[in-house]
Amino acid sequence: MDPKKFARIYNTVSLGFIIVVIVTCILVILSIVNEWVQYLNYMILKLRRISEIQYVDDLDINGDDEFSELASSINVMSNKLKDNYEREKKIEKEKNDFIVAVSHDLRTPLTSIIGYLDLLKNEKIQSYEKTSEYIDITYRKAIDLKNLIEELFEYTKIENDYVSLEKVEFNIAILVNQILGEQMLFFKEKNINIEFESESNEIYCEIDIKKMVRIIENIINNVQKYSSPNTSFKVYIKEKEANVLISFENIGEHIKKDDLELIFEKMYRIDKSRSSQREGSGLGLAIARKLVEIHNGRLWAECEGNTIKFNILLPKTKGK
Incomplete structure (x- = not known):
């Protein structure tokens, strides 16, 4: 075979092989990049839901690379956010329940005090004993109210670590x-x-x-x-x-x-x-x-x- 012709055929085959290798590498790289992009989009979607305080399952961890490490860190962050959110909800509910209970317990003696004072003010009570009884009841209810307020104040101090001990x-x-x-x-x-x-x-x-x-x-x-x-x-x-x-x-x-x-x-x-x-x-x-x-x-x-x-x-x- 003519050496020049052989050289042309060799160069053509070599070039074709190189092109095939390059195309294959590009396809492999594109496939890997596409997987990364999909995984990134998957993580972005989860992060959006987390930012909106929606409950999401843990991210699937694929492999053992930087992306997997990132996904693992996101899972840890997500679980901490969930725990904090649940804790805040519980504290808020307890606070609301506490306010309702306190309102009830403050209103009860206060209503009695107002009621007996109205009786003393508006009714013509002839009996000294009756007047004395109403005053005594009103006084006891006022003491109850004072004790309740003092206990509320004390509990608030303890709850907020405002109490020091003299041991x-x-x-x-x-x-x-x-x-x-x-x-x-x-x-x-x-x-x-x-x-x-x-x-x-x-x-x-x-x-x-x-x-x-x-x-x-x-x-x-x-x-x-x-x-x-x-x-x-x-x-x-x-x-x-x-x-x-x-x-x-x-x-x-x-x-x-x-x-x-x-x-x-x-x-x-x-x-x-x-x-x-x-x-x-x-x-x-x-x-x-x-x-x-x-x-x-x-x-x-x-x-x-x-x-x-x-x-x-x-x-x-x-x-x-």
């Missing part, structure tokens, strides 16, 4: 016994017998005394309201390794297991009716739990049959 090492056994002695008269009205027992007369904790008194009084006030008459109220203190366990046990209406945590929520009442027959703001146990937690302790409730037990667990100190 001292103190004998918790003596403190509990002293508070029980001060409350004896109120329990006698319902013929409730108080029993107190402590493993030792000297059990020390590092506490803010005023705050701890408030914690114990709030629990005792709850016991007074909900204890059945002619029963016993038992308080005992035990040492549990590095902690102190203070238990308050009374007999009352059975509390369902699902309600045992709810009773520590603000404005929660088991009877659901928010009746004023049992006076109180519904904040006592919520305040008590918050204050216990600030002391690095725990407050929880147990119920077996009609026996209700409130437990406080506090860190123990060695004492003096």
Whole structure:
């Protein structure tokens, strides 16, 4: 074969091969780029939905490249946004429920006060006893209103971390016994017998005394309201390794297991009716739990049959 002709054929075949290789590479690159573009569009769509706070499933992660790493990061961000959104919704609902409950509890004594003042103002009451009775009721309702506002103010301070503790090492056994002695008269009205027992007369904790008194009084006030008459109220203190366990046990209406945590929520009442027959703001146990937690302790409730037990667990100190 003529060398020149062979060279032309060789060059033509080589050029054709090179063109085929180039075209193939271009097609492969276009295919890869197209996959990337589709994946990017897929991520952009998901990101748009996330920005509109729509719930989306996690992005599918394909391969182990930079795009996969980006998709994984987007999934983490999306889940955090979802959690934050759900938390904000819950907080908003709790805030609205709290406002409704507070409005009801403020309106109830206020309505009574206005009603009795209207009677005193507009009616010709001849009887001194009747006038005195109305004034007495109005005064009690005003005190209820004052106490409710004070508890709301205290709870708000605790909730927003505006509370500081002035801790001292103190004998918790003596403190509990002293508070029980001060409350004896109120329990006698319902013929409730108080029993107190402590493993030792000297059990020390590092506490803010005023705050701890408030914690114990709030629990005792709850016991007074909900204890059945002619029963016993038992308080005992035990040492549990590095902690102190203070238990308050009374007999009352059975509390369902699902309600045992709810009773520590603000404005929660088991009877659901928010009746004023049992006076109180519904904040006592919520305040008590918050204050216990600030002391690095725990407050929880147990119920077996009609026996209700409130437990406080506090860190123990060695004492003096």
